[in-house]
Amino acid sequence: MFSAESANRSDGRLFVEVGAPFCGQDLALRNRLAPVAYDWMEVVLIREGTCEVIHRRDGARNMVRPGHVVVLMPNVPCGIVPEGQVRVTRLFYRPPFVVQQLRWADPTATPHMLGAWSRFERAKPSQVVDLAGDYWPELIGLAASLVGLTRAGWLRSQHLSAAGWALRVLGVIENKLAVGRAHGLFAADHNLVNRPTEPAFGKLRPLHEGISLVVDRLREQHAEHHTVAELASWANLSPSQFRRRFVQQVGKTPKAYQDMIRVRRMAELLLTTELPVARIAAVVGWLDPSRAAQVFKEAAGMTPLGYRRSFGVIADRPGYAEDAMFGAVMTTFGI
Secondary structure, X not given: OOOHHHHOOOOOOOOOOOOOOEEEEEEEEOOOEEEEOEOOEEEEEEEEEEEEEEEOOOOEXXXXXXXXXXXXXXXXXXEEEEEEEEEEEEEXXXXXXXHHHHHOOOOOOOHHHOOHHHHHHHEOOEEEEEOOOOOHHHHHHHHHHHHHHHHHOOOOOOHHHHHHHHHHHHHHHHOOOOEOOOOOOOOOOOOHHHOOXXXXXXXXXXXXXXXXXXXXXXXXXXXXXOOHHHHHHHHOOOHHHHHHHHHHHHOOOHHHHHHHHHHHHHHHHHHHOOOOHHHHHXXXXXXXXXXXXXXXXXXXXXXXXXXXXXXXXXHHOOOOOOOHXXXXXXXXXXX
16 A cells, blocks of 8 residues: 555655556646656546646647647657646556457447547547536536545455446547547557566565565666576565566566666757767667667657657757656566
8 A cells, every 4th residue: 555645756766556557646846847758548637727738759849738638649759848836637558458448348238438449549649638517517526536446445346336437437538539541559469568668656665685686786786787697686586486476566677667667767868969879879788779779769659769759848948858858657676
């Protein structure tokens, strides 16, 4: 169980119960959150104030206000630049939950969702929809209920009620979505534990002391190369036990977790230095620049050069924090 304080921190980080298929967070922002991609679908409700939203893989920007909703498919980056203080509610959905509930929904049980899967499957990867009006009070109420369950740690124990609220939010949004070709971002075989994107679930701290030690060392020594056997020896576990426990408690394989740390550091250097991409790749631990670019694109949704061209200007703006790239990361260890 986690506290409301840990569930809604001012830096945007969020702790969620292991296995929860969706979650919610209220966030009051004064400083900028640089773009980051999650391997969950994200719905951002603008509650108070105005802000610039940086979204899409081409760095598109939109000014949004109360009543606007930003809808992001999995692995699409999004950043927020407030004008003064802005309050938002963020809802996250695991891709398998969306697929199961929309694609295979019983039309007799959920007639209002009939046809919703087709629209989400073909929805533009990122878009801003205007829902100010009749539906807005209902959306705010549903979102508040999901945030409350997230804070209390009751998403799983109250799953039936929470799932109904979460699906109703999608049902309201669905009619406003702009659609195109099927994007494939909800592929049923999303192998989240092997992806270097940020894990969007986890416990407050790892249960095993050895796993905690390995995590700390990987963060400190992310540029070094370690075998699974070496990491397992640090945790005083066999390689098979180590890998199983690491995935259970961190949400990623050891390799994907180290890649995630390297991507974070690489993004920071892309935004704050003029070092060549190949040099940055070497600094964070990748000897092969092409491999670095491949992993970075998988995590951030664009190449390192594309990321620098689209978002590098953020580093020069007042209020930019050095770790802003992952200022909003939901992760097990508060990275």
